[in-house]
Amino acid sequence: MPKIPRPESSAAWGSVLRVHAALVPVIDQRLQASTGLSLAWYDVLLELNAADERRLRMSDLGDRVVLSRTRVSRLVDEMERAGLVTREANPDDGRSAYAVMTSEGRRVFRRAAPAYLAAIEDEFAATLSTSDLATVRRILDGVLAGHAEQSAQVRR
Amino acid sequence: MPKIPRPESSAAWGSVLRVHAALVPVIDQRLQASTGLSLAWYDVLLELNAADERRLRMSDLGDRVVLSRTRVSRLVDEMERAGLVTREANPDDGRSAYAVMTSEGRRVFRRAAPAYLAAIEDEFAATLSTSDLATVRRILDGVLAGHAEQSAQVRR
DNA sequence: GAAGATTGACGGATCAATCTTA
DNA sequence: TAAGATTGATCCGTCAATCTTC
Numbered sequence: 001m002p003k004i005p006r007p008e009s010s011a012a013w014g015s016v017l018r019v020h021a022a023l024v025p026v027i028d029q030r031l032q033a034s035t036g037l038s039l040a041w042y043d044v045l046l047e048l049n050a051a052d053e054r055r056l057r058m059s060d061l062g063d064r065v066v067l068s069r070t071r072v073s074r075l076v077d078e079m080e081r082a083g084l085v086t087r088e089a090n091p092d093d094g095r096s097a098y099a100v101m102t103s104e105g106r107r108v109f110r111r112a113a114p115a116y117l118a119a120i121e122d123e124f125a126a127t128l129s130t131s132d133l134a135t136v137r138r139i140l141d142g143v144l145a146g147h148a149e150q151s152a153q154v155r156r
Numbered sequence: 157m158p159k160i161p162r163p164e165s166s167a168a169w170g171s172v173l174r175v176h177a178a179l180v181p182v183i184d185q186r187l188q189a190s191t192g193l194s195l196a197w198y199d200v201l202l203e204l205n206a207a208d209e210r211r212l213r214m215s216d217l218g219d220r221v222v223l224s225r226t227r228v229s230r231l232v233d234e235m236e237r238a239g240l241v242t243r244e245a246n247p248d249d250g251r252s253a254y255a256v257m258t259s260e261g262r263r264v265f266r267r268a269a270p271a272y273l274a275a276i277e278d279e280f281a282a283t284l285s286t287s288d289l290a291t292v293r294r295i296l297d298g299v300l301a302g303h304a305e306q307s308a309q310v311r312r
Numbered sequence: 313g314a315a316g317a318t319t320g321a322c323g324g325a326t327c328a329a330t331c332t333t334a
Numbered sequence: 335t336a337a338g339a340t341t342g343a344t345c346c347g348t349c350a351a352t353c354t355t356c
Contacts, residue, residue: 213338213339214338214339214340215337215338215339228339229339229340229341230340230341233340246338249337249338250338251337251338251339252337252338252339253338253339253340
């Protein structure tokens with residue numbers, strides 16, 4: 001059964017695109033100005049920090065990161081040179097490599113986090129009520145859940 | 157007065173980033189597969205189509221476009237070669253140029269629109285109620301309004 | 313042969329410099 | 335001097351090819 005497109009769908013999607021386009025550069029610049037970290041680097045540190053033992057396989061890191069995605073390999077190169085992460089072999093599988101946050105990486109992340117959160121509060125959340133924020137999150141997470149399921153169906 | 161970051165803020169912002177990261181490539185590929193148009197080209201046609209007399213100054217087009225942004229000049233080059241837009245001089249101001257949609261551009265846009273709307277309905281809106289869609293739009297448009305005002309304050 | 317990861321090559325996005333007109 | 339637009343150089347992001355291990 002073909003779904004009939006609703007006008008509200010493209011309107012809401014357009015708002016997502018516009019918010020993203022308007023805010024990402026601004027937040028990126030604020031973060032860089034106050035901490036020296038690009039949003040892409042922060043994104044990697046954020047995911048590693050949240051991960052078990054602060055380490056992720058390269059492919060899992062690629063799946064989670066929302067900015068660079070296919071660029072993780074080179075990104076980790078650069079961050080390794082900067083001393084924020086290291087690569088470690090996986091003893092259980094010689095094909096895969098872990099990216100591991102260093103203690104220096106953790107220090108840098110902790111120092112940058114307040115600036116990141118403040119930028120989001122100012123640029124994104126300032127005019128919204130806490131319940132509006134929770135509502136946006138609930139609805140958009142529903143999109144992601146539905147989307148994951150849809151992709152899974154294709155794979156069957 | 158410093159605003160204290162709320163946990164809901166970064167959570168909601170994270171959801172925006174994840175939805176964007178997950179859906180843009182999928183919608184782009186669906187659109188290209190069924191119409192041959194990239195999302196960037198469609199974006200330009202969409203803005204020109206909505207504009208008065210289907211024309212915009214290059215800088216205004218750059219402000220509206222959500223994907224390419226700084227690339228409008230070269231984008232219009234390519235689309236001009238493809239016959240979808242033309243450049244026209246502005247009789248009132250010799251510095252500025254208009255990008256104008258051709259009738260061929262309009263034809264291509266009209267043929268592509270159903271595929272674009274269907275992709276959004278399937279990939280983004282399928283699991284959402286119409287009122288959820290309206291809610292997301294209302295809240296995110298509020299972010300944009302507040303953000304425009306904030307930037308305006310900086311300029312003062 | 314397939315999964316995990318890296319690399320070279322290419323196209324997209326951005327910055328600064330430039331050109332023209334106001 | 336500034337606004338509008340384009341261009342060259344450079345960096346980011348992606349695809350396909352490759353290498354290694356399973």
